[in-house]
Amino acid sequence: MTALEVTDLRVQYGRGARAVRAVDGVSLAVPSGGTLGLVGESGSGKSTVARALVGLTHGSFQRLVVADAEFSSWSRPAEARVRRHVQFITQDPSSAFNPRSTIGASIAEVLASPVRESASGTARTPAELLELVALDTGVARRYPHELSGGQLQRASIARALAARPSVLIADEITSALDVGVQAGILRLLGDLQKELALSIVFISHNLAVTRHISDQVAVMYLGRIVEAGDSEEVLVQSRHPYTRALVDSVPRLKVGAPLRLPIQSEPPDPRHPPAGCRFHPRCPVGPQTNPERTDCIEHDPGTIATSASDAACHYASQATRTIAAQDTPVPG
Numbered sequence: 050m051t052a053l054e055v056t057d058l059r060v061q062y063g064r065g066a067r068a069v070r071a072v073d074g075v076s077l078a079v080p081s082g083g084t085l086g087l088v089g090e091s092g093s094g095k096s097t098v099a100r101a102l103v104g105l106t107h108g109s110f111q112r113l114v115v116a117d118a119e120f121s122s123w124s125r126p127a128e129a130r131v132r133r134h135v136q137f138i139t140q141d142p143s144s145a146f147n148p149r150s151t152i153g154a155s156i157a158e159v160l161a162s163p164v165r166e167s168a169s170g171t172a173r174t175p176a177e178l179l180e181l182v183a184l185d186t187g188v189a190r191r192y193p194h195e196l197s198g199g200q201l202q203r204a205s206i207a208r209a210l211a212a213r214p215s216v217l218i219a220d221e222i223t224s225a226l227d228v229g230v231q232a233g234i235l236r237l238l239g240d241l242q243k244e245l246a247l248s249i250v251f252i253s254h255n256l257a258v259t260r261h262i263s264d265q266v267a268v269m270y271l272g273r274i275v276e277a278g279d280s281e282e283v284l285v286q287s288r289h290p291y292t293r294a295l296v297d298s299v300p301r302l303k304v305g306a307p308l309r310l311p312i313q314s315e316p317p318d319p320r321h322p323p324a325g326c327r328f329h330p331r332c333p334v335g336p337q338t339n340p341e342r343t344d345c346i347e348h349d350p351g352t353i354a355t356s357a358s359d360a361a362c363h364y365a366s367q368a369t370r371t372i373a374a375q376d377t378p379v380p381g
């Protein structure tokens with residue numbers, strides 16, 4: 050079964066000279082019951098992909114498959130299918146709650162909604178859902194501002210699960226939390242995935258955490274996927290120089306901090322992506338250091354579908370990179 054798949058997703062912000070192609074032909078498939086990690090620098094388009102997949106941002110695509118139903122454009126049936134099967138959790142769990150409603154009332158609202166009614170399986174109560182995310186059932190009587198960040202994130206997961214989704218899109222869900230609390234949320238996500246057979250899109254700045262939690266990883270650069278494949282393959286035996294630069298930045302990372310590449314230059318203006326390979330002006334093995342590599346300037350290596358296990362680089366290497374244990378500070 051295909052939990053979630055999209056082909057040629059495109060999202061543009063603004064028009065004319067100021068238009069930004071934030072997502073420029075992304076094709077991804079979430080392994081059923083598994084996790085697809087989405088990584089890349091700040092501004093590479095990860096959140097826009099997530100928001101477009103749930104219809105919060107308007108995008109176009111060639112094909113969208115949600116729980117085995119296929120659509121060729123956004124339509125009411127496509128929206129309904131997404132609302133029924135896909136839930137979105139963000140870095141800011143308070144956005145999932147009405148500050149004037151108790152946590153229990155907010156969860157009950159989802160349980161009573163048409164989305165929930167069409168779901169299969171036995172109904173759960175707010176108390177059962179809170180237990181599922183390891184919160185005391187008394188939390189149902191509390192208001193969002195009375196909970197800690199970690200408790201509120203657990204409550205937002207409980208609220209998302211009230212709809213009985215088959216897919217969870219988790220956008221930087223641990224980046225605002227302390228390391229210890231992060232570890233608990235990540236363990237919870239893993240346990241829930243096994244128990245409920247959830248398929249997960251895990252978006253994160255943290256490569257170590259992404260490697261730990263994901264079966265497959267897709268690396269985004271300027272709106273495109275530049276490398277994709279098995280998580281170990283991509284993050285340990287990276288083929289794309291951009292992925293290697295990301296991996297090399299890990300020791301310098303503070304948990305949750307934006308990625309800083311060990312490359313001098315700033316990312317290009319997304320309104321005017323470079324011709325040829327979009328990474329060539331910053332590439333440590335591209336034409337700056339190897340003038341004979343004119344392909345990088347003249348030919349666009351395109352984008353990679355997550356099903357392909359490949360890198361969009363004319364000189365993709367198989368160089369094995371071993372991330373030293375001390376460089377992968379997986380919380381917990």
Ligand SMILES: Nc1ncnc2c1ncn2[C@@H]1O[C@H](COP(=O)(O)OP(=O)(O)OP(=O)(O)O)[C@@H](O)[C@H]1O
Binds near residue numbers: 069095097319
């Ligand atoms: N509402 C918006 N209006 C205009 N441009 C936007 C908007 N949201 C995002 N962008 C632009 O789209 C591009 C992709 O942004 P996006 O937030 O999707 O990246 P990201 O990889 O999720 O970054 P981060 O990790 O910082 O969240 C960036 O160039 C960003 O400036």
